[in-house]
Amino acid sequence: MGRRTKDERRRDYLEIGAQLVAESATGSAPDPGLALAHVKVADVAARAGVTKGALYHLWPSQEDYWNDLLAHVLRHDRRAGESDLPEILHSARTLLDDRTDPWAYADLVFEHFRDDARYLARISLHSYLFDDDIRSALDRDFRTAVARFGDVIAEALRVRGRRLLPGVSAEDLVVALASLLQGMCLEHRIDPDRAPTLELDGVTRGLFSVGAEALVLALTEPDGDQVAADGDRS
Amino acid sequence: MARPTAEERRQDYLAIGAEMVLEFDRSRGATVPVDALANIRLADVARRAGVTKGALYHIWESQEEFRHDLMIHLLELEAQVGIRETATLIEEVPRDEDPGRSMRRLNDFAFRRLRDDPAFLARFSFYTYAANPEVRELLLHGRDRFREYYEMYLRRAGRRLREPFTLDQVIVLAEAYLYGSILRHRTSPELVDRTVRVDEEDWGLVQLGMRAILDGLSEPVEDDDQPRS
Numbered sequence A: 001m002g003r004r005t006k007d008e009r010r011r012d013y014l015e016i017g018a019q020l021v022a023e024s025a026t027g028s029a030p031d032p033g034l035a036l037a038h039v040k041v042a043d044v045a046a047r048a049g050v051t052k053g054a055l056y057h058l059w060p061s062q063e064d065y066w067n068d069l070l071a072h073v074l075r076h077d078r079r080a081g082e083s084d085l086p087e088i089l090h091s092a093r094t095l096l097d098d099r100t101d102p103w104a105y106a107d108l109v110f111e112h113f114r115d116d117a118r119y120l121a122r123i124s125l126h127s128y129l130f131d132d133d134i135r136s137a138l139d140r141d142f143r144t145a146v147a148r149f150g151d152v153i154a155e156a157l158r159v160r161g162r163r164l165l166p167g168v169s170a171e172d173l174v175v176a177l178a179s180l181l182q183g184m185c186l187e188h189r190i191d192p193d194r195a196p197t198l199e200l201d202g203v204t205r206g207l208f209s210v211g212a213e214a215l216v217l218a219l220t221e222p223d224g225d226q227v228a229a230d231g232d233r234s
Numbered sequence B: 001m002a003r004p005t006a007e008e009r010r011q012d013y014l015a016i017g018a019e020m021v022l023e024f025d026r027s028r029g030a031t032v033p034v035d036a037l038a039n040i041r042l043a044d045v046a047r048r049a050g051v052t053k054g055a056l057y058h059i060w061e062s063q064e065e066f067r068h069d070l071m072i073h074l075l076e077l078e079a080q081v082g083i084r085e086t087a088t089l090i091e092e093v094p095r096d097e098d099p100g101r102s103m104r105r106l107n108d109f110a111f112r113r114l115r116d117d118p119a120f121l122a123r124f125s126f127y128t129y130a131a132n133p134e135v136r137e138l139l140l141h142g143r144d145r146f147r148e149y150y151e152m153y154l155r156r157a158g159r160r161l162r163e164p165f166t167l168d169q170v171i172v173l174a175e176a177y178l179y180g181s182i183l184r185h186r187t188s189p190e191l192v193d194r195t196v197r198v199d200e201e202d203w204g205l206v207q208l209g210m211r212a213i214l215d216g217l218s219e220p221v222e223d224d225d226q227p228r229s
Helices: A006-024 A041-048 A052-056 A062-076 A085-095 A102-114 A117-128 A132-159 A170-190 A207-219 A224-233 B006-028 B034-039 B042-049 B053-057 B063-080 B083-092 B099-115 B118-129 B133-140 B147-156 B167-187 B205-216
Strands: A162-164 A197-200 A203-206 A220-222 B159-161 B195-198 B201-204 B218-220
Touching: A006 A041, A006 A062, A041 A052, A041 A062, A102 A170, A102 A203, A102 A207, A117 A170, A132 A162, A132 A170, A132 B167, A170 A207, A170 B118, A170 B133, A170 B167, A170 B205, A197 A207, A203 A207, A207 A220, A207 B167, A207 B205, B006 B042, B006 B063, B042 B053, B042 B063, B063 B118, B063 B133, B083 B099, B083 B147, B099 B118, B099 B147, B099 B167, B099 B201, B099 B205, B118 B133, B118 B167, B147 B159, B147 B167, B147 B205, B167 B205, B195 B205, B201 B205, B205 B218
Parallel strands: none
Antiparallel strands: A162 A220, A197 A203, B159 B218, B195 B201
């Protein structure tokens, strides 16, 4: 293997930093501060097996490294973003047949995110919203997710014979569900017992899907036209 | 004036630290002060307090120990956010007001009050450290800040919880939805701050969702005798 270029090394060191940020979410940091602020040039050097000098050669200061690390986490760590929700839902569909309680899907999505350390680490990026690049990157990611997920929701409603209330958009419903999802992940983070599973009419349900159902029912109504059309067909 | 006790001095220094953390945004154009926590130095606190560094190192052996106490102090501050105002609002609800309307007013207040409060927003950076039992305990502080008000709504709306739900679960869901909405609002305000027209009334999306959760987990008390509305 040839000697790595300066750009490659730069990327390597940023990738190590991103790992350290994600790891700090699972550790119990004795020195509270911010995940990102914990990532010291010295630690990155130690993990990379190089001298601190090798990093200071690329970044004149700790702050310069942090700046690039933040941009790196945002740009490259899309896995923790929510744009891929439809794919997760899609793979969930292949695990469950169509007659499965639709709320089981909702609980699957919740279970996916609640255990994702990177998703949590991403919430700590909210501390940097004063930086316009960061705010707009998070905003863009969320808008992409909302737009893509809107189609999934519209299809799910159609299948269930419901439609959005007049004056409510599919986006509104997705935003409400996404807010609940994020909040429930935080609750689970404090204490898994705060997001328990319940027996509901003989079906095991997570508290997340109970809330999601309440939101869906409140923002939609039975689709009279479709019920009538289905009646004609039978 | 008597000489302040060691504990009083400790509290003074923490208050100064908190002030510096919460001011951090203003000095750098930020809205949330978390970086600040990692960057507040005992030396700066000492300077602002007009004492020597030694006076602070007498209380905290290290920078890390101070930061630890400062974080706890911030979370305790946060737990108080909105509590007094909420209590006042609950007391002032007119007896004959439609319970749905009272709830909307209170939800609206909670959302607007919390979403711009730096002490509240600082909370979100602490979830990263929830594996630390002490931090976890502190994040549970303030969880009951709206309990009384959910109870009041159910009572006045003539509703009771459906089996098998508990009020704690309602509180978790409502809190999750409120906090989640606040997080979303910070990155994408236009998506969250939406007015939707339902039942010929304008609702904020957040207020509507809060009602949905309360009503979804509850049912009218006298559903046999009374015609359903």
